[in-house]
Structures are given as structure tokens and as C-alpha cells.
Amino acid sequence: MTEPSRSTALLLNVDGLSVDYKLKGLSSRAIDGVSFALRAGEAVALVGESGSGKTTTAMAIAGLLSPNARVSEGEVRYRGERLPINDDVAMRPHRWSETSVVFQGAMNALNPVHRITKQIAEPCILRLGLSRSEATVRARELLELVGIPADRGAAYPHELSGGMRQRVMIAMALACRPSIVIGDEPTTALDVITQAQILKLFGDLRSKLNLALILITHDLSVVAETCDRVMIMYAGRIVEDGTVADVFAQPKHPYTQLLIESIPNPANGKRMIRPIPGDPPNLVNRPSGCAFHSRCPSAMTVCATEVPSLDEVRRGRVACHLHRPLTQEDKVAIHA
Amino acid sequence: MPDTADILRLESLQVHFPIRGGFFDRVLGRPAGAVRAVDGIDLNVGQGEIVALVGESGSGKTTVGRVITKLAQPTGGRLLFEGRDMTSERGSSTLRPYRRRVQMIFQDAYQALNPRHTVFDIVAEPLRSLRLVENHSQLTERVSEALAAAGLNPSGDFFPRFPHELSGGQRQRVVIAGALAVKPELIVADEPVSMLDVSIRAQILQVLVDLRDKHHMALLFITHDLPLAWLIADRIAVLYLGRLVEIGTADQITFNPRHPYTVALRNATPQIRGDADRSKLPALQGEVPSAARVPKGCRFHPRCPLAFDRCKEEEPPALEVGPQHMSACWLTK
Ligand SMILES: Nc1ncnc2c1ncn2[C@@H]1O[C@H](COP(=O)(O)OP(=O)(O)OP(=O)(O)O)[C@@H](O)[C@H]1O
Ligand SMILES: Nc1ncnc2c1ncn2[C@@H]1O[C@H](COP(=O)(O)OP(=O)(O)OP(=O)(O)O)[C@@H](O)[C@H]1O
Ligand code: SF4
Ligand code: SF4
Ligand SMILES: [Mg+2]
Ligand SMILES: [Mg+2]
Numbered sequence: 001m002t003e004p005s006r007s008t009a010l011l012l013n014v015d016g017l018s019v020d021y022k023l024k025g026l027s028s029r030a031i032d033g034v035s036f037a038l039r040a041g042e043a044v045a046l047v048g049e050s051g052s053g054k055t056t057t058a059m060a061i062a063g064l065l066s067p068n069a070r071v072s073e074g075e076v077r078y079r080g081e082r083l084p085i086n087d088d089v090a091m092r093p094h095r096w097s098e099t100s101v102v103f104q105g106a107m108n109a110l111n112p113v114h115r116i117t118k119q120i121a122e123p124c125i126l127r128l129g130l131s132r133s134e135a136t137v138r139a140r141e142l143l144e145l146v147g148i149p150a151d152r153g154a155a156y157p158h159e160l161s162g163g164m165r166q167r168v169m170i171a172m173a174l175a176c177r178p179s180i181v182i183g184d185e186p187t188t189a190l191d192v193i194t195q196a197q198i199l200k201l202f203g204d205l206r207s208k209l210n211l212a213l214i215l216i217t218h219d220l221s222v223v224a225e226t227c228d229r230v231m232i233m234y235a236g237r238i239v240e241d242g243t244v245a246d247v248f249a250q251p252k253h254p255y256t257q258l259l260i261e262s263i264p265n266p267a268n269g270k271r272m273i274r275p276i277p278g279d280p281p282n283l284v285n286r287p288s289g290c291a292f293h294s295r296c297p298s299a300m301t302v303c304a305t306e307v308p309s310l311d312e313v314r315r316g317r318v319a320c321h322l323h324r325p326l327t328q329e330d331k332v333a334i335h336a
Numbered sequence: 337m338p339d340t341a342d343i344l345r346l347e348s349l350q351v352h353f354p355i356r357g358g359f360f361d362r363v364l365g366r367p368a369g370a371v372r373a374v375d376g377i378d379l380n381v382g383q384g385e386i387v388a389l390v391g392e393s394g395s396g397k398t399t400v401g402r403v404i405t406k407l408a409q410p411t412g413g414r415l416l417f418e419g420r421d422m423t424s425e426r427g428s429s430t431l432r433p434y435r436r437r438v439q440m441i442f443q444d445a446y447q448a449l450n451p452r453h454t455v456f457d458i459v460a461e462p463l464r465s466l467r468l469v470e471n472h473s474q475l476t477e478r479v480s481e482a483l484a485a486a487g488l489n490p491s492g493d494f495f496p497r498f499p500h501e502l503s504g505g506q507r508q509r510v511v512i513a514g515a516l517a518v519k520p521e522l523i524v525a526d527e528p529v530s531m532l533d534v535s536i537r538a539q540i541l542q543v544l545v546d547l548r549d550k551h552h553m554a555l556l557f558i559t560h561d562l563p564l565a566w567l568i569a570d571r572i573a574v575l576y577l578g579r580l581v582e583i584g585t586a587d588q589i590t591f592n593p594r595h596p597y598t599v600a601l602r603n604a605t606p607q608i609r610g611d612a613d614r615s616k617l618p619a620l621q622g623e624v625p626s627a628a629r630v631p632k633g634c635r636f637h638p639r640c641p642l643a644f645d646r647c648k649e650e651e652p653p654a655l656e657v658g659p660q661h662m663s664a665c666w667l668t669k
Contacts (some may be wrong), residue, residue: 023501049533050505066500104504104531105446149626159353159371162443162527163393163560185504188530189443191392191560192604218505218533262534275538279489 009079011180011212012038012061012099016074019056019065028283030056031236033074035310038180041206043213045223045244047259048233049280054216055104057233058182061214062101063091096127100173104184104216110157110165117143117153120172127176142171147197163189170198174205182214187222199226220263224248232256235281235291242316252318254296290321298322343418343522343554344381344404349374350412351399355628371628373399375578376413378654381522384552386545388565388586390601391575394627397558398443400575401524404556405440406431417522436466439515443526443558445508449499456495459483459513466518482517485543486510487536505531512540519551526558541568562605566590571660574598577625577635580654584661594663596640634666642667 017034020027031053038044046054059065061076063085076083078098084090095101103109111119120142121135130138140150146167148160157165166189173181181202187195199222205211215227223230223244230247232240232255240253251257258276278295281287287294293303302321310317311325351374374396381387389397402408403415406422415423417434425431439462442448449458459479462468469475483491486509499507508531515523525544529537545568547553559565565572565586572589574582574597582595593599625631631638637647646666654664 021501024496047533050509050531050536051503055503068501105444105507108444108446149629152626152628161394161398167393185531189393189527189560191390192562192601194393196604218531218537220534259534262538275542276535279487282490282493284493 008039008041010037011040011079013077013080014038014057014061014074015077017057017060017071017076018073019053019060020070020072021066022068022070026284029072029236029286030069030283031060033310034236034238035074036231036238036241038212038214040179040212041210042229043202043206043215043227045227045230046214046216046233047218047220047223047230050218051280052233053236054233055184056236058101058184058214058216060085062095062099062182063088064101096123096176097178099180099182100176100178102169102173102181102183102186108165109169112157115154115156116160116168117150120153120168120175123172123175138175139171142175143168145174145201146171147194163191163194166190167194167198177209178211180212180214182216184216185218186215187217188219195222202226220248220260232259235286236283237291237319238310238317239292239319240316241310241318246315252313252316252323253320254298254322255292258297290319341382342380342416343383343385344379344556345416345419346377346379346400346404346413347416348413349377349379349400349403349410349415351396351403351408352411369628372578372630373627374403374410375627375630377575377578377580379573379580379583381554381556383521383554384548385571386548386555386557386569388557388559388569388572389575390559390562390565390572392560392601392625394625395575396578396627397560397575398526401440401526401556401558404522404524405438406434407440432466435462436468436518437521439518439520439523441512441515441523441525441528443530445504445511445531446499448511449507451499453498454495455483455488455497455499455502455510458499458510459517462514462518468518478517479513482513483510485516486513487539488513505533505536508532509536509540516543516547520553522554522556523547524556524558527560528557529564530559544568562590562601574601577630578627579635580662580664581636582663583654584658588658588661594657594661594668595665596642596667597636600639600641634664
């Protein structure tokens with residue numbers, strides 16, 4: 001959907017990643033066998049129900065999981081090099097300048113006792129080796145870039161609105177010119193006009209600096225506007241992966257279909273939206289078979305017993321028994 | 337609208353914060369100004385009415401909510417609840433019953449939850465301190481009910497968890513459950529579903545609408561999302577830099593906006609389906625608005641595509657443009 005980027009070097013490779021949380025002696029698997037690749041300049045959306053494991057995926061990639069979490073399987077490679085994602089200290093050189101994260105709830109991640117400008121300047125001094133005054137200049141520029149008058153940088157975090165604090169966090173994430181930005185709901189607190197400005201900023205950085213973007217969001221219109229590809233998560237697994245155009249026009253997985261159907265649309269007067277019946281599955285006692293089967297309108301007998309694997313299909317990937325994976329012959333035919 | 341049916345009234349409400357000048361301002365001895373977060377707002381919410389307050393980031397929405405819930409003190413104007421002036425009420429004898437009747441769902445689900453308390457204790461706290469339950473089994477029942485209404489099922493699974501053991505959307509639902517548990521007559525909900533997927537969002541909105549339908553609860557729904565406001569509200573009020581620029585029924589504001597800012601807002605709201613045209617970015621230009629530097633005249637004039645000379649000098653009053661429909665623009669007659 002965007003102009004071809006200069007280089008499409010493989011930046012990130014997430015391979016069979018699984019994370020378990022321990023709570024009161026019980027272990028629950030928050031993400032299970034997550035695999036995907038990210039290229040320079042690419043923008044991929046990660047979409048899914050609340051609690052489906054999006055933040056866990058982001059935090060695992062950045063090596064920032066909480067103390068009660070454990071990467072039980074899989075690995076993450078950055079430009080081919082395996083990242084020490086289980087080791088906070090060893091991960092430090094990789095953060096900010098390679099991968100930076102705009103945290104969910106970022107508006108609360110700022111230090112309450114320091115002025116805004118100082119907080120943005122800090123990583124520039126540490127990572128880019130700028131002097132304090134150079135870093136202050138850069139911080140002021142970054143504030144203007146995210147639509148906050150540079151003078152307001154003299155304020156303390158509690159003196160800014162929620163959306164302004166969120167934009168300060170975006171400015172910080174961009175401060176050290178990272179190659180990958182993982183935005184975990186980075187624009188949830190922003191109105192469309194401010195949001196469009198931020199999304200345009202991301203777009204400019206992609207085309208000028210080949211920035212790669214992983215965007216976690218519930219807002220499918222943001223996905224449509226910003227991303228090339230979208231991955232749908234359900235109960236800790238990627239269940240569908242394809243181009244934005246394909247997934248929105250012809251969703252393959254029944255969960256994706258229901259998700260897209262429940263978008264309200266004032267244009268056709270559809271007012272009250274219909275929730276997907278049933279509750280998200282319990283992660284401690286995972287249901288057998290397909291995690292969606294108790295809520296799926298197309299469920300078959302096999303769905304209750306066999307976990308569908310995420311297979312390549314004609315366009316993209318999908319994990320559902322309704323979709324037959326490509327056979328060797330199909331693949332030959334497609335490539336011919 | 338008949339006054340008697342109003343549960344809430346804001347009259348010329350004003351909240352100014354003293355400005356914190358930068359280093360240069362202090363050195364150069366520039367005069368300290370004010371952040372005019374809320375700058376003269378008149379708004380009423382009827383009993384059992386759902387009013388949405390929309391506006392861009394920094395326009396003053398949260399500050400209005402904090403005044404209503406007595407967390408911020410206005411620097412001018414009045415706050416009336418059922419006709420009673422609450423502006424200067426401070427005593428706990430009036431505030432405790434007020435808190436039972438008026439609850440806020442906070443915007444920042446990360447800040448609103450005490451990190452050292454379990455989900456159970458967080459939702460139970462107002463029930464205990466407002467003495468709304470008589471014994472522990474009643475308490476457990478109310479907490480459980482509220483969590484389930486907020487879509488946290490089975491609720492018992494969440495009782496012993498701490499906020500940092502929840503996903504973002506789960507935290508937001510704990511904040512919602514805290515307000516629902518009290519069964520207030522007015523909820524000020526500040527971006528309450530921003531972190532929820534469309535399905536859970538639908539479930540929560542249905543709960544709020546049911547509370548209105550069955551218990552006549554009133555709702556001031558703060559959001560930056562116009563389609564969402566349209567979906568839930570009877571009326572929509574549009575805030576720009578601390579002032580209401582337009583107010584009308586949800587359909588009027590969404591489909592027939594009159595104020596140039598509302599028009600820009602609507603035009604910038606992307607098509608929700610995948611065929612969105614990403615080149616159609618909003619047409620608004622000009623400097624970034626700031627409540628610390630409110631422009632003279634019509635505060636929207638530096639960005640307004642229709643601005644003319646008068647707009648730079650005189651602030652337009654809110655004028656009636658239709659039944660229940662007001663707009664503050666020199667072009668509306
Ligand atoms: N520190 C933790 N300890 C135990 N469980 C956790 C912890 N953090 C997250 N979880 C659980 O893991 C699951 C996945 O959480 P995660 O934060 O990744 O979800 P998410 O997809 O980001 O959801 P949301 O959209 O609500 O932010 C959830 O069920 C959550 O309750
Ligand atoms: N305690 C405070 N001290 C100084 N300025 C403040 C304070 N609280 C809010 N402000 C300022 O008041 C203005 C309005 O803030 P408010 O939080 O009400 O905006 P909002 O409409 O809720 O924005 P958002 O959509 O980003 O949450 C902003 O310019 C903000 O910086
Ligand atoms: S595998 Fe079966 S239950 Fe799961 S989504 Fe496909 S049809 Fe539905
Ligand atoms: S008064 Fe003038 S500047 Fe303000 S909205 Fe109307 S036309 Fe635009
Ligand atoms: Mg999350
Ligand atoms: Mg706010």
C-alpha cells in the first residue's frame with residue numbers, strides 16, 4: 001500500500017515464541033508459538049482481543065517481561081543475531097537505538113519529578129552521546145514533531161493532558177533513531193486530528209529512515225491507514241496474518257470475520273454493536289483443540305480436539321480447520 | 337430543556353492553572369500566564385441522559401470531569417448537582433453522599449489503580465468507605481457482580497490479582513468495575529473503553545446503556561472518538577481549547593455539524609473499513625493549539641479554513657442553529 005522502501009532487509013525474526021506467567025504457583029501460557037518476520041520499512045499491526053497476548057509479545061521482543069514471566073520456548077533474532085531477551089542487563093545495548101517501545105499506558109511511565117524536556121533529553125545524552133544543550137535542542141524538536149509546543153516541555157508530567165503525555169512517550173521512543181518502533185496502543189488517547197499527525201510522522205520516518213513499525217492497536221481504522229500487514233491474535237496465538245487489504249476485505253478466520261463485523265459504522269446508521277458471544281478462554285486451563293471453538297459459529301467436531309496450526313494459505317497465513325494448508329503442489333503452482 | 341430534570345449543570349465553568357514558565361521566561365522576567373484548561377463552559381446533563389464530551393487532546397475534557405467529581409477546584413463559574421451549588425462544598429458530610437451518587441471512570445487505568453492492592457480490594461474500597469454493604473458476603477457479591485459487568489469473567493479469577501498482573505484492557509475494566517460497583521446516579525466516564533477491542537467495548541457500552549434504561553443513570557461520556565460518541569450518546573458537546581464550540585443531538589453533530597472545527601473533526605474521521613484513503617489527511621493547518629496561549633478572538637481562527645477579519649478580534653457567542661443545537665461561530669446565523 002506504500003511506495004516500495006529502499007531496503008527490505010530482514011530486521012526481526014520471531015520464532016516459536018512462548019511465554020508463561022506464574023501466579024500463585026500456577027502457570028499460564030500467555031503466548032504460544034508466536035512466529036513472524038519484520039523487514040526494514042515495514043509496518044505490521046498486531047490486533048486481538050484484550051488479554052490475547054499482544055503486550056506480552058512486545059515485551060518479550062524488547063526483553064522487558066515482568067519478573068513472574070518466563071520465555072519457555074522460541075527465540076528472537078535481530079539482523080540474524082539472537083537477542084538475550086531473558087536477560088535485562090544484556091538487552092540494554094539493544095533498547096532505544098535498535099528497538100524502542102512506546103508502552104501501553106505510557107502516559108503513566110514518565111518520571112513525575114522531572115520536567116518533560118529533561119526526560120526526553122536523557123536517552124539522547126546516554127545513547128547518541130549528545131551534550132546536554134544539544135540534547136535539549138533535540139528534545140524541543142521532538143516535542144514539536146509530536147504536536148506539543150516546545151515551551152510546554154518545561155511542565156511536569158501531571159501538568160499535561162493524557163494525550164500530551166502519550167505523545168511525550170512517542171517522542172522519547174523516537175529520540176535515539178531506532179530501526180524498529182513497537183507502539184503498544186500509541187495513539188489510543190488521541191483524537192483523529194492529532195492521531196493523523198502522529199501516524200503521518202511514523203509514515204515519514206518509514207519512508208525517509210526505513211523505520212519498521214509494529215503497531216498494537218484496537219483501532220482497525222488506524223491499521224487500515226498505517227500498516228501493510230496485519231496479524232490477528234487470539235488466546236496467545238497468531239490466528240491470521242495477511243495484507244491489510246486481504247484481511248479486511250476477505251477475512252479468513254472466523255474470529256477475524258466477527259471482529260470486522262462488529263465495527264460500528266455511522267455511515268450506514270449501524271448504532272449498537274454486537275459483542276462476540278462468549279468469554280475469552282481461560283489461560284490456566286486452556287480449552288482443548290481450537291481456543292475459539294466454544295464461540296465459533298463454524299466449529300466442527302475436529303475443532304474441539306485438534307489445535308489448528310498456523311499454515312500458509314494462498315494469501316497469508318491462517319490457523320483454522322476450515323482452511324486447508326497449501327500442499328507442495330499448490331506452492332509450485334503459485335510460484336510458477 | 338426543563339431545568340428541574342437536570343442532574344448536572346455547569347455554569348460559566350472556568351479552570352485556570354498558573355503557568356510554569358521555562359528557564360528563559362524566568363531569566364527574562366516574562367510575565368507568568370495561565371493555562372486556560374477550561375474557559376467558560378455551560379453544559380447540562382439531564383437525568384437518565386447520556387452526553388458525550390468530545391474534543392482534541394488537551395482541550396480540557398478531563399479537567400471538566402475532575403471538577404464534576406470534586407477532584408479539581410474551578411477558578412470561576414458554578415457546579416450544580418440537582419440544582420444544589422456544589423462549587424465550594426468541601427465537608428465530608430456533603431461529599432460522602434455526593435461520591436455515592438457521582439463516580440468517575442478515570443482515563444489513565446495505569447495511574448488509577450493502587451499497585452499494592454488486589455483487584456478485589458480495589459473494587460471493594462469505595463463500597464467499604466461509603467458503607468454501602470453490611471457484611472462480607474454482600475461485599476463479595478457486589479464486587480463479583482461489578483467485575484462480571486465489566487467483562488472480567490470468571491470474576492473470582494481476578495480477585496487476588498494485582499494490577500501489574502493484568503493486561504491493559506483488563507486494568508481498564510477494573511477501573512470501570514470500581515465505578516459500577518457503587519451504583520451511582522451519574523458516571524463521568526473519561527475515555528472508558530479506549531483500550532478495549534470492539535467486542536468487549538460493545539459489551540461495556542451495553543452495560544452503560546442498560547444502567548441508563550433500567551436505573552435512569554446519567555452519563556457524561558468523555559471521548560476523542562466521534563463515531564463512538566455518536567454510538568452511545570443522546571447529545572454531543574464539542575470542546576475546543578477549553579470552550580464548547582458546538583452542542584447538539586448525536587445525529588446533528590455527526591451528520592450535520594455546523595461549526596468549522598466539528599466539520600474538520602468529522603472530515604478527519606477515517607472510513608472504518610479497509611478501503612480508507614490514506615492520502616485524505618485532515619485539512620487543518622496552522623500552529624498547534626495550546627491552552628497556555630489561547631488565540632484572541634475566535635480561538636479556532638488560526639486553523640480555521642473559513643476565518644475572516646472579525647474572527648481575529650471578537651470571540652463568537654454560542655447561537656442557536658436548530659432545535660437543541662448551538663454553535664459558536666460568526667458564520668452561523
Ligand atoms: N505479570 C503478569 N502475571 C500474570 N498474568 C499476566 C501478567 N501480565 C499479563 N498477564 C495475563 O496474560 C494475558 C495476556 O496479557 P497481555 O498484556 O499480553 O494482553 P494484551 O493482548 O496486551 O491485552 P490488552 O489489549 O488488554 O492490553 C492476560 O490474560 C493477562 O491477564
Ligand atoms: N494540574 C495541571 N496543571 C497545569 N496544567 C494542567 C493541569 N492539568 C491539566 N492541565 C492543562 O490543561 C489542559 C487541558 O488538560 P485536560 O487533561 O483537561 O485535557 P483533555 O481534553 O482531557 O486531553 P486528553 O484528550 O489528551 O486527555 C492541557 O493543556 C493541560 O496541559
Ligand atoms: S478451527 Fe474450528 S473452531 Fe477454530 S476457528 Fe476454525 S472453524 Fe472455528
Ligand atoms: S468564528 Fe471565524 S474562525 Fe471561528 S470558527 Fe467561525 S469562521 Fe472559523
Ligand atoms: Mg496490552
Ligand atoms: Mg484527558
